Amino acid sequence: MSELHSSLRFIDLTTVSEGCGLDLTLLAYPSADHQRIKEVIAELLANDVQSLAFHLQVGKMIPFLLGKGGRGMVFMGLREQRKVAVKVLRTDAAVKTMRFEAENLRHANKEGIGPLLYSWSSNVIVMQYVDGQSFGRTIATSISRETAAIIDKTLEQTYILDTVHLDHGQLTNASDHVIVTPEKTPVIIDFSHSSRTRKPKNVTAFASYLIRSINLTQSKDQNLVSALKHYKQNKSRTTFEALKQAIAHELLKTF
Numbered sequence: 001m002s003e004l005h006s007s008l009r010f011i012d013l014t015t016v017s018e019g020c021g022l023d024l025t026l027l028a029y030p031s032a033d034h035q036r037i038k039e040v041i042a043e044l045l046a047n048d049v050q051s052l053a054f055h056l057q058v059g060k061m062i063p064f065l066l067g068k069g070g071r072g073m074v075f076m077g078l079r080e081q082r083k084v085a086v087k088v089l090r091t092d093a094a095v096k097t098m099r100f101e102a103e104n105l106r107h108a109n110k111e112g113i114g115p116l117l118y119s120w121s122s123n124v125i126v127m128q129y130v131d132g133q134s135f136g137r138t139i140a141t142s143i144s145r146e147t148a149a150i151i152d153k154t155l156e157q158t159y160i161l162d163t164v165h166l167d168h169g170q171l172t173n174a175s176d177h178v179i180v181t182p183e184k185t186p187v188i189i190d191f192s193h194s195s196r197t198r199k200p201k202n203v204t205a206f207a208s209y210l211i212r213s214i215n216l217t218q219s220k221d222q223n224l225v226s227a228l229k230h231y232k233q234n235k236s237r238t239t240f241e242a243l244k245q246a247i248a249h250e251l252l253k254t255f
């Protein structure tokens with residue numbers, strides 16, 4: 001456990017209520033609505049989340065935030081003695097329920113993609129806690145054989161998503177939407193903008209992100225650009241393999 005995590009205290013949710021000395025406002029962010037805080041705690045318990053990690057911030061015990069997005073606030077909890085990530089719907093989110101995100105995450109899970117979904121209800125998603133660093137950080141340092149292997153594995157996952165018609169929707173900015181575990185496994189997270197009706201563009205979105213962020217076309221190699229075009233025109237294992245090879249070839253030049 002990291003130094004940061006060792007300062008965390010897991011607090012039993014059955015003992016948690018307003019006026020118990022904890023600052024619970026993050027559970028209904030940003031409105032801090034009292035009723036919503038109660039609902040979220042009740043939903044967490046109904047989803048078998050026994051406790052939530054808290055830490056001290058400017059003299060107050062507040063829920064430990066794993067991450068904050070436009071749709072949700074992600075906390076760390078314990079469910080059946082296992083560390084879990086708990087995504088709580090923001091009160092100002094564009095949607096009223098976690099239902100669609102949960103259903104699409106379950107769909108991705110069937111293909112071995114995304115954090116495992118354990119349980120969900122209207123305001124919360126309880127899923128596998130993914131320990132690791134963001135993809136953005138992973139590629140920011142330097143590109144190595146190891147990073148190239150991570151990129152290859154991520155591309156495979158985006159191809160699977162394309163074939164099962166699940167468009168992630170946010171892979172043009174993969175920096176914060178892929179977590180790389182200490183075992184070097186990339187995990188695609190955040191299915192909040194995913195769709196099973198939109199035309200899937202996972203491979204092309206992720207490839208465009210790579211081209212942009214690693215500056216793969218620096219060498220003016222037209223091979224990659226045309227491989228991308230061919231895949232767009234005809235999504236098949238053959239065009240995908242050609243694209244993967246073109247990316248790998250470009251990455252080699254950056255080592």
Ligand SMILES: Nc1ncnc2c1ncn2[C@@H]1O[C@H](COP(=O)(O)OP(=O)(O)O)[C@@H](O)[C@H]1O
Nearest residue numbers: 067068069070071072074085115129130190192
């Ligand atoms: N399963 C998870 N395990 C660990 N951290 C997570 C997990 N899901 C989300 N996070 C963290 O929370 C942040 C916000 O989550 P995200 O799903 O992207 O929310 P939003 O839909 O609001 O953008 C992520 O960038 C990541 O840092």
Ligand SMILES: [Mg+2]
Nearest residue numbers: 069070176190
């Ligand atoms: Mg997000």
